[in-house]
Amino acid sequence: AQTVTQSQPEMSVQEAETVTLSCTYDTSENNYYLFWYKQPPSRQMILVIRQEAYKQQNATENRFSVNFQKAAKSFSLKISDSQLGDTAMYFCAFMTARYGSRLTFGEGTQLTVNP
Amino acid sequence: DARVTQTPRDKVTEMGQEVTMRCQPILGHNTVFWYRQTMMQGLELLAYFRNRAPLDDSGMPKDRFSAEMPDATLATLKIQPSEPRDSAVYFCASGLAGYNEQFFGPGTRLTVL
Numbered sequence: 001a002q003t004v005t006q007s008q009p010e011m012s013v014q015e016a017e018t019v020t021l022s023c024t025y026d027t028s029e030n031n032y033y034l035f036w037y038k039q040p041p042s043r044q045m046i047l048v049i050r051q052e053a054y055k056q057q058n059a060t061e062n063r064f065s066v067n068f069q070k071a072a073k074s075f076s077l078k079i080s081d082s083q084l085g086d087t088a089m090y091f092c093a094f095m096t097a098r099y100g101s102r103l104t105f106g107e108g109t110q111l112t113v114n115p
Numbered sequence: 116d117a118r119v120t121q122t123p124r125d126k127v128t129e130m131g132q133e134v135t136m137r138c139q140p141i142l143g144h145n146t147v148f149w150y151r152q153t154m155m156q157g158l159e160l161l162a163y164f165r166n167r168a169p170l171d172d173s174g175m176p177k178d179r180f181s182a183e184m185p186d187a188t189l190a191t192l193k194i195q196p197s198e199p200r201d202s203a204v205y206f207c208a209s210g211l212a213g214y215n216e217q218f219f220g221p222g223t224r225l226t227v228l
Binding site: 033042043044045046047050052091095097102103104105106107108 | 148150157158159160163171204206208215216217219221222224
């Protein structure tokens with residue numbers, strides 16, 4: 001079974017600064033995907049970024065980037081130039097590469113961006 | 116703009132009543148997932164379907180929950196009878212088998228009094 005752990009229940013950052021959210025996971029699989037989802041107060045789950053485990057290069061999406069350390073089973077999210085609209089709950093999630101598999105989520109980190 | 120739709124958005128009901136939540140997956144998607152979000156348990160998978168057939172419903176309490184896909188454009192999740200511990204946000208997500216992205220609906224917030 002896979003597990004995902006987010007050890008930071010809450011974090012805060014000043015607008016325009018950089019913040020890093022941590023995530024670790026446990027799996028015996030070799031092929032898998034990792035995701036960061038954002039859930040603002042509207043409760044809509046929004047995909048922020050994804051990483052394929054077979055790719056060594058870290059994924060980036062505009063101000064969002066990840067630090068994927070496969071051997072350490074670590075997958076952190078860096079948000080640069082934080083904006084007020086980044087205030088949300090952030091979930092790290094895991095999916096095996098098997099056909100049509102489920103998402104396993106971490107507990108979430110509530111990020112608040114302060115003006 | 117293709118998106119997953121869910122109805123109702125919010126539901127308040129009395130303990131013991133039947134609750135039905137509906138989901139319309141994105142047209143062409145052949146995999147549908149039901150997740151439940153609570154403060155205590157976080158986000159957890161209840162069941163999922165591929166090509167309308169249930170693949171896994173091990174996360175679902177069998178005695179009171181049932182999930183079906185009457186057709187490719189509709190997935191339903193029923194609770195009968197409902198209990199206060201069922202209060203949660205229920206998300207539907209859809210995707211294409213072989214692709215790793217799941218698209219989430221806006222969720223149904225269920226409150227059982």
